[in-house]
Amino acid sequence: MVFRTVTEIKQNDRMVSHSDGIMLLGSCFAENIGRRLEDGMYDTDINPFGTLYNPSSIARTIRRVVAATPYDYTELFYSDGLWHSFDHHSRFSGSEQKTVLERINSRLQAAHEHLRRARLLIITFGTAFVFRLADNGAIVANCHKLPSSRFSRTRLTEQEIIEDWNTTLQMLAEFNPELQIVFTVSPVRHLADGLHGNQLSKATLLLATDKLVQVNCQCRYFPSYEIVTDELRDYRFYAADMAADYVAERFCEAFTTEQARRKAEQCKKLVTMTRHRPMTDNVVSLTKFRNSTLALARKLQEQMPYLEKKINKLIEK
Numbered sequence: 067m068v069f070r071t072v073t074e075i076k077q078n079d080r081m082v083s084h085s086d087g088i089m090l091l092g093s094c095f096a097e098n099i100g101r102r103l104e105d106g107m108y109d110t111d112i113n114p115f116g117t118l119y120n121p122s123s124i125a126r127t128i129r130r131v132v133a134a135t136p137y138d139y140t141e142l143f144y145s146d147g148l149w150h151s152f153d154h155h156s157r158f159s160g161s162e163q164k165t166v167l168e169r170i171n172s173r174l175q176a177a178h179e180h181l182r183r184a185r186l187l188i189i190t191f192g193t194a195f196v197f198r199l200a201d202n203g204a205i206v207a208n209c210h211k212l213p214s215s216r217f218s219r220t221r222l223t224e225q226e227i228i229e230d231w232n233t234t235l236q237m238l239a240e241f242n243p244e245l246q247i248v249f250t251v252s253p254v255r256h257l258a259d260g261l262h263g264n265q266l267s268k269a270t271l272l273l274a275t276d277k278l279v280q281v282n283c284q285c286r287y288f289p290s291y292e293i294v295t296d297e298l299r300d301y302r303f304y305a306a307d308m309a310a311d312y313v314a315e316r317f318c319e320a321f322t323t324e325q326a327r328r329k330a331e332q333c334k335k336l337v338t339m340t341r342h343r344p345m346t347d348n349v350v351s352l353t354k355f356r357n358s359t360l361a362l363a364r365k366l367q368e369q370m371p372y373l374e375k376k377i378n379k380l381i382e383k
Contacts, residue, residue: 122227191252247286
């Protein structure tokens with residue numbers, strides 16, 4: 067007997083290998099999936115501007131990464147003792163203007179280089195609601211706790227999202243013709259929008275992504291939203307990140323080769339070992355565990371030489 071509805075996912079025509087570049091942009095759900103790919107030592111770049119939620123800010127980020135246009139001092143603002151960027155998450159904010167700008171531009175250049183060689187770009191939309199600056203109507207990615215009077219709040223329409231993204235997808239196709247784009251909608255509810263507002267927002271995102279996938283051959287849709295809201299309806303799945311684990315597993319089955327998944331499982335073993343904190347101070351036990359970790363690291367370096375720098379950095383921690 068089947069006690070749940072399993073979401074059918076067609077296997078992708080162009081499967082990704084373990085060494086292929088993957089970039090993930092979007093909501094915190096994108097970061098949850100990205101961290102699981104990272105643990106498998108896939109070649110990932112996750113949210114180079116920090117967590118982003120609305121389609122407009124994500125599209126603007128991609129266009130900036132493609133163009134690799136550095137930020138300048140005029141694009142930062144000062145508030146509560148810190149310098150901020152309306153395009154970036156607060157993790158980039160800081161007390162020294164020069165340091166903030168250098169951090170932003172360094173990350174921008176790294177993302178540009180990664181996206182040029184990437185084979186997969188995963189876009190996760192979180193909400194269709196946006197905040198616009200009251201003085202010029204520009205959409206911001208982050209309000210940085212400024213007074214609400216500085217902003218107006220609106221919901222993007224399906225057509226606005228489609229028009230914005232058709233332009234962005236054309237830029238991506240010219241920049242990296244081998245790149246495949248996967249759209250997904252975050253299943254995480256934005257309760258600040260209200261339950262009905264959240265449903266309207268998700269519906270807008272689903273309609274827009276459906277149209278984009280229909281008219282752009284390099285695009286696919288991955289049903290994260292449907293897996294969590296329909297297949298995993300039991301709230302037990304939300305404990306201990308079970309939902310994110312399951313979605314990441316289904317994603318890898320659909321978009322990565324079987325060989326890539328086997329390699330990722332081996333890499334996860336090493337990552338787990340390096341994170342382990344022994345409960346004993348017995349020298350013999352500690353030495354044995356350390357030698358086992360180094361032996362696995364050497365084995366993986368031999369099997370996957372492209373991971374040498376990443377593995378060395380991991381075991382040096």
